[in-house]
Amino acid sequence: MIHYDIAVIGGGIAGFTAALRALEAGKKTVMISAGQSALHFSSGSIDVLGHFPNGEPVSQPFEAIPKLVxxxxEHPYAKVSLExxxxxxxxxxxxxxAQKVCLYHQEDNANHGRITPLGTVRPTWLSQGHVYQHRGPRRFSGLCFVAIEGYRDAQPTLAKDTITAQRDFASCPSRTITLSIPGAERLRRNRNELRSVDLSRLLAEPDAFDSLCEQLIAQSGPDELVILPAIIADVAGERGMDVLKQRTDRCFHEVPTMPPSLLGIRIETALQRAFAxxxxxxxxxxxVTGGEFDDNGCLTALHTRQLEDxxxxxxxxxxATGSYFSRGLNADRTQVSEPTLGLDMVQSPDRSEWRNDDFFSQQSHPFMAFGINTDNQLRPTARGKRCQNLFVCGAxxxxxxxxxxxxxGGVAIATGYAAAQRALAVMASAKEASHAN
Structure with missing residues (x-):
């Protein structure tokens, strides 16, 4: 038997948030992570609230959350206070x-627009340092979209055509430039193999980085916003992009690419360093392959594939196992289930009610809201019985x-933090009760 104060199942934003808060409180903490998290597919920004469920846009998320609740x-934000x-x-x-990855928001706590890889503008609240925060009049003369020769995981021409069709950018001069990275061809064994991590390794070499700087200076303007695929990595967060900005005197907007997303990986790496x-x-x-509950609803043991018996x-x-993508939820033809511990689910029994008729509906598909229901302490039920020492957070x-x-991102962080706080309170109460006895 291996014993810890707190065990966290899942290694995404919610799991790391809960685990780091537990460690901060001095608890012996273990995290069980099946593999890469959804951060490898992430934009690297943190959304708090961009739209109400009816589609109404939100500009001030913290003012809107009480109305949402x-x-x-039933919304997860209702399980935690605004504070x-x-x-x-x-x-x-x-x-x-503390891990050299800085996230920024607007001074008045409003959402800002983030230009996506497809050229749309999505509301978000926290972004990394070289992500342009669109809000109000633009501060540049035009947009310069960067294409990388031989790199197919970014589509700058499509992004340019999409963004110039939007009102805020309709009169904004936009163009595309193509850059080459020395050594990229030797990494390609087929036309679809080159990835962002491959380019980041090449750009760690001084000659390749120097070449990129020279091409950017020659082909982009100092008053343009240079929209660059996220292809520059660094062991300490954004330092590579800081150097690129210093060397070129250009203003950049990093966009995530097809997975792996270096913007998301920066956050994951920072969380891993903090955890370690x-x-x-x-x-x-x-x-985790299963758990054991006693008659009082306490989770007394976990079993994992590697620890076996x-x-x-x-x-x-x-x-904090995430949703369908992370296999925190499992869907078959008849039901959606929670496969790790067999917890009770909120879902529609009628499969015809799982989705809207139109795949590209203007409303959310109902199955996206299926998941585990909890009380206000974030405790779920298993076979109808309330779990006493199990807390749920995230997607x-x-x-x-x-x-x-x-x-x-906002729900993951808020509920991950709150789940740890609830767990710490339960542990403190149990300790007081044992001393009283």
Whole structure:
């Protein structure tokens, strides 16, 4: 038997948030992560609330959340206070800043627009340092979209055509330039193989980086916003982009590419460093295969694929396994289920009600809101019985569509932080009760 104070299942933003908060409180913490998280597919920005469920846009997310909660009491934001949401986001910024990855927001806490790889503009709240925050009059003479020769995971021409069709950019001069990176051809064994991580390794070589700088200076203008695929990595966050800006005297907007997304990987790497430096134990590549509950609803043991017959026990367990993409939820032809611990689900029993008739509907598809329902302490039920020392956070929760509403990162951080706080409170109460006896 291996015992910890707190066990976290899942290694995405919600899981790392919960684990880091537990470690900060001095708890012996283990994280069980099956593999790469959804951060490898992430924009690298943190959305708090971009739209109400009815599609109404939100400009001031923290002013809008109380209205959201009144209208939709099943929403995960209803399980945490507004103070907890703001506190958790500030705390998250501080955690990443300590690892040299800085996230920024507007001074009045409003959303800003983030130009996406397809040239649309999506609302978000926190962005990395070289992501242009669109709000109000533009501060540049035109847009310069960068194409990388032989690199197919970014489509700058499509992005240019899309963004110039939008009102805020309709009169903005836009053009595309093509750059080459020395050595890229030797990495390609077929036409589709070159990825952002391959280019980042090449650009770590001084000659390749120098060539990129020279081409940018020659082909882009100092008053343009240079829209660059995220292809520059660095062990300490944004330093590579800082150097590029200093060397070229250009203003950049980094856009995530087809996976892997270096903007998302920066955040994941920073969280991993923080977790390791705080003394956390990471069971990477392992998977929880089941759990044991006692008659009182306490989760008494976890079983994992790698530990086999050796049970893992913890005073409190936090489930942060994500949604369908991360296999935190499983869907077959008849039902949606939670496969890790068999927790009770909120879903429609009628499959015809899982989706809208139009795939590209203007409303959220109902299945996106399926998930685990909890009480206000973020505790789920298993076979109808309330779990006493199990807490749930992140995209596995029911009651919201993180993509349509533009709130995935905010919910992950707020509920991850709150789940850890709830677990710590339960542990403190149990300790007091044991001393009283």
């Amino acid at each position: 009144r209208q939709h009491p 907890e949401i703001t506190q958790s986001l500030t705390w998250f910024q501080q955690q990443l800043s 430096s705080a003394g956390g134990v990471l069971l990477r590549g392992d998977q 050796i049970p893992l026990t913890a005073e409190a367990v936090i489930l 596995v929760l029911s009651g919201y569509d993180p993509v349509y509403e533009g709130c995935g």
